[in-house]
Amino acid sequence: NAGKSTLANALVGKPQSITSDMPGTTRDWTMQLTDVNGIPVNLIDTAGRRESPDHLERDSLARADEKITHADLVILIVEANGCEKEQIAEQSADLPAQCEPLVVVNKCDLLPISSRSAGEFLYISALTGHNLDQLRTTIAHRLGLANPDPQAPLIFTQRQYNLLQRAAKNSSTETIVSILKKLIGQKG
Incomplete structure (x- = not known):
């Protein structure tokens, strides 16, 4: 349970997605409007990726994959505890082809401060708000919205x-x- 829906709610600024400590709470995708650098952005929260014999979960993953395929940016959220580069590489490889996700390590508030290194990943806490401004800035850069030209058509x-x-x-x-x-x- 990486906290995808908690992060979606934090970025939107209100509780839109159902959250729970139980993995698999999100079954279907939800779309929420948020603001990145003053520009409206649709944020889509999908079911998490995990192996399951349950046909509902497989259907949820198929719907998630469809949304991922059409997304301008995919954020791969991993839980801070037990987050290893190899596991992240496996999760990234499991995404639909041609997807280069922005990897975000959530729940960094559970780690010692010395373990919250920037490195290749962005360490955040959706619960406390730690580094959410940095995440918004990174999203803006990845979407090409970092320095929008006010004279450009939009x-x-x-x-x-x-x-x-x-x-x-x-x-x-x-x-x-x-x-x-x-x-x-x-x-x-």
Whole structure:
């Protein structure tokens, strides 16, 4: 139980995901909106990866893999106690192909301070908030949001993208005005 849902709740700033000390609490994925450097980011909490004969857990992992495949960034959260590089490498290799996860070691508050070395991994505590600002900064860098250009165009949703694509392909001024009104929430 690495504390994925606890971390998701901490990043969002409110309890959206169910948390428990029991492994396997998260069965289906949840999506929550959070803020990274002033830019809205969808955070998806999925079931953890573990071997199980239970068909529900296998289905949960299949759904998690689908979300991972389409993610812009995957955060692999491992528990601080018993976290070895070899185990992390195995867990990373178990992820869908072409996934280069950001490895985060959670529950570092349970380790002696001398063991919380930065090294290749980011040590955090979702419970106490230790290093969550550093995690947000790292997420921003990995997503290319570290130093956003305030003059650069920015599209937040697939709906906005689709409407802008339609407007770009259409030469009718009426249609373009109608699409722009939809983008800003006006009727017509």
